Amino acid sequence: MKITCQKADLVKGVNIVSKAVPTRTTMAILECILIDASSGEIKLTANDMEIGIETIVNGNILERGIIALDAKKFSEIVRKLPENEVTIETDSSFKTSITCEKAKFDIVGKSGEDFSYIPVIPRNQPIVLSQLTLRDIIRQTIFSVADNDNNKMMTGELIEIKDNKLKVVALDGHRVSIRNVELKNDAPDVKVVVPKKTLNEIVKIIDGGIDDEVNIFVTDNHIIFEFDQTTVVSRIIEGEYFKIEQMLSADYETKIKINKREFFDCIDRATILVNEGDKKPIIVNATNNTMSLSISSFIGSMNEDIDIVKEGKDIMIGFNPKFVIDALKVIDDEEINLYMLNAKSPCFIKDDNGSFIYIVLPVNFNNPGAN
Amino acid sequence: MKITCQKADLVKGVNIVSKAVPTRTTMAILECILIDASSGEIKLTANDMEIGIETIVNGNILERGIIALDAKKFSEIVRKLPENEVTIETDSSFKTSITCEKAKFDIVGKSGEDFSYIPVIPRNQPIVLSQLTLRDIIRQTIFSVADNDNNKMMTGELIEIKDNKLKVVALDGHRVSIRNVELKNDAPDVKVVVPKKTLNEIVKIIDGGIDDEVNIFVTDNHIIFEFDQTTVVSRIIEGEYFKIEQMLSADYETKIKINKREFFDCIDRATILVNEGDKKPIIVNATNNTMSLSISSFIGSMNEDIDIVKEGKDIMIGFNPKFVIDALKVIDDEEINLYMLNAKSPCFIKDDNGSFIYIVLPVNFNNPGAN
Structure with missing residues (x-):
């Protein structure tokens, strides 16, 4: 094989493909990036068997061929080359x-023979999103995915489309994050749970x-993201996701309008007094028209007042500050x-047109350990 | 005590004073910052018994007093306050x-009674440097201070003044870094070894x-840096420093003029093929008029030519790439x-007026393990 391309x-x-190289594996070939110049284009692939990524690099093929190169060393070398044409x-x-x-x-590569290419999956009608929107909806929900995998369904995000409406849901038992987006193009109805790792990558x-698109395809076992010259294929999490409709009761007795920055800064200050795992609400x-926030721990106490616009009843309620901050x-x-x-029902943070809904369960502040 | 000042x-x-708060200590009082408003100014102090730092904060004293506050919590609180007046x-x-x-x-402080103030040391004639120069000479030598403390004298830098000429030396057994500065003001002759940690802080x-000055005072046991509203007092390392004059032989058979960026980039690329501790030269x-650099390890090999201007003999010599890069x-x-x-004598990198000298010992490239 002989190829040239710009550094x-x-x-x-x-x-791009390095995101699918596993950090630890027993199969040495998975630690490689495959350069496939056997057809008319230079294609890089990496695949950790959960996520596979393939991308096309502009360049010239002087002699067709395939090689698998250790991903870590190859990417270090490439990054440190001068800004010029690479052969x-x-x-x-x-x-x-x-x-x-x-x-x-000069390094020694491996035959591409044992390499696992990303699976070839038939494409049906795509879900079309702008790249900006896809990034936003992931960023705005992914923090609610559970850190541990006690419950497999909590380790991914629900991506659901019904009647060209996209809903993304993440939850971990203490909170629920939801983003709703109206799709501009017709899209198939789907309901799929995508691993957190895939979305992070x-x-x-x-x-x-906003003007760059990504096409998403969903099959029984995979979700595929196609954009620019790149294809990402990920396994999906099998099983039935949580019924979230029943959590979305619209009843409330208190509505508070508050400046987000002030609310954030105040809780951020308060968390200084809480050590991780303290469960201090x-x-x-x-x-x-005042919201008074207070926290006290063995380190000290803090309180602060914020101006608000309140409708309905007065309320006193406790939260895990991290969940509100997130x-x-x-x-x-x-x-x-x-x-x-x-004080015992979840708090909803949402906008008027329902583009986002954050639900945070309260903490019993008389006996926070009981939560 | 009651004071006000801007956040x-x-x-x-x-x-500033946090730099002298020890990360671990058995004396809880050392983990505190002392606020001393007992005289006419607000003075913050921290002291880990190796370095003590004292700085004056502008503000108003409404009621004189002293308090010691946990440094970590106090600084977190202060940093997250709104940008306004703090009481x-x-x-x-x-x-x-x-x-x-x-x-x-609200937090609970400690009486300042047990706090170790920084020692009061008589000032004699100061060594005056610009703050920029002091930063530069430390930055340009400190990497050569030994990491381990097998040899106590190698864990600090020599600061020597003779006839208003300042010399700063750091060495670790594999290399020597020297910076020479002509002082603008008269200064006393001194010879002192300052711990790496002090210089880092x-x-x-x-x-x-360049227009901001720092005054340095040296006593038998301490070095003092005074600048702006801050005083840093550090212990010095006692003992006799290495005789470096005898290393500075001016004999050479080969002189090479080379572009620093090209030389650096080339060695930087070469180090990709070397794992830490590999001792591959x-x-x-x-x-x-060509310098050819090559390296080979079990990962692969690399070579690159750089244009140079050479005077004298051809030479082939091996180096630990890290020491040259540093x-x-x-x-x-x-x-x-x-x-x-x-090939067995040290390489000197120096400028014509002797403002810097870097000496790097070569590695026997036929049997690098023997070095």
Whole structure:
């Protein structure tokens, strides 16, 4: 094989597929990036058997061929080459030379024979989203996916389409995060749970804006993201997702409009007094047009008042400050609305047109350990 | 005690003295920052018994007093307060309230009684340097201080003044880094070895430029840095430093002028093929007007040619690439000169006026393990 391409293009391609290289594996071939120049294009592939990524790099094929190169070393070499044209040439014993200007590296690759290409999956009607929207909806929900895998269904996000309406849901037993998006193009109805890891990697490699599209295909076992010159194939999590409709009761006795920044800063300050795992709640006391927040721990105590606009009853309710902070971090609005029923019912943070809903369960502040 | 000051001033002061708060200690009082408003100024102090730092914060003293506050929590609180005036008030039981706008923290402090103030040391004639110069000379030598403390004298830097000439030396048995500076003001002759940790912290808190001065005082046991409203007192390392004059032989058979960036980039690329602790040398082969660099390890091999201007004999010599890279990183010149005698003698990297000298011992490239 002999190919040439610009260093910048090669770095971009290597960075993209590297997201599917496993950090630890017993199969050495999975630690490689496959360069496949056996047809008319230079295709890079990596595959950890959960996620597979394939991307095309612009360049010239002088001699067709295939080689598998250790991903870590190959990407380090490529990144440190001068900004110029790179030549990659292999011989029949898989010796590979990588040349750029006066620098020449010789490393030994592997035959591509044992490499697991990403599965070929028939495409039906795509779900079309802008790359910006896809990044946003993942970013705005993924923090609610459970960290541990005690419950497999909580380790992914629900992606559901019904009547061209997309709903993304993440939950971990203490909170629920929901984003709703109206699709511009017709899309098939789907309901699929995608692993957190896949979504995390997708966010990192999709860097386009509102005018760049990504096509999503869903099959019985896989979800496929196609964008630019890249294809990402991921397994999905099998099983029945949680019924969330019944959590979305619209009843409330108190509605509070509050400046998001002030609310965030105040809770952020309060968390100084809480050590991780302390389960110390922040206590919200809303009366008239003031919300008083207070927290106390063995380190000390803190309290602060924030101006609010309140409708309905006064309320005193306790929260795990982290869960509120996580939601406030990803809301782009300046003012937000909180809806609460009583001190034992979840608090809803949502906007008027339902594009986002964050549900946070309260903490019993008289006996927080009991939560 | 009751004081008020601007948040930004308080943050700055806390950041400075925090550098002297020990990360682990058996004396809880050392984990505190002392606020001393018992005289006419607000003075913050921290002291880990090796380094003590004292700085004055602008503000108003409404009621004189002293309090010691847990450094970690106090600095977190201060950093997260709104950008406005902060009030710190204590009562007789050391309960301390920190108020800013509508936010109020209550924490419990300690009596300042057991706190170790920084020692009061008589000042004689100061050594005057610009803050920029002090930062530069530390940055350009400190990487050569030994990491382990097998030899106590190698864990610090020599600071020597003779006839108003300042020399700073760091060495670790494989290399020597020297910076020479002509002092503008008269200064006393001194010879002192300052611990690496002190110099590392000094670099972090001295942020002034060429027109901001620092006064340095040296006593039998201490070195003192005075700048802006801050005083840093550090112990010195007792003992006799290495005789370096005898290492500085001016003999050479080969002189090479090389572009620093190209030389650096090439060695940087070569290190991809070397794992930490591998002891694989980079082999430099200078003939005519080309320097050919090559390295080979079990990962692969690399070679690259660089244009040079050579005077004297051809030479082939091996180096630990890290030691060369470390020196090249801190040299600001575009072109540098290498002076070499033979493959077993140290290589000198120095400029014409002797403001810096980096000496790197070669590695036997036929049997690098023997070095």
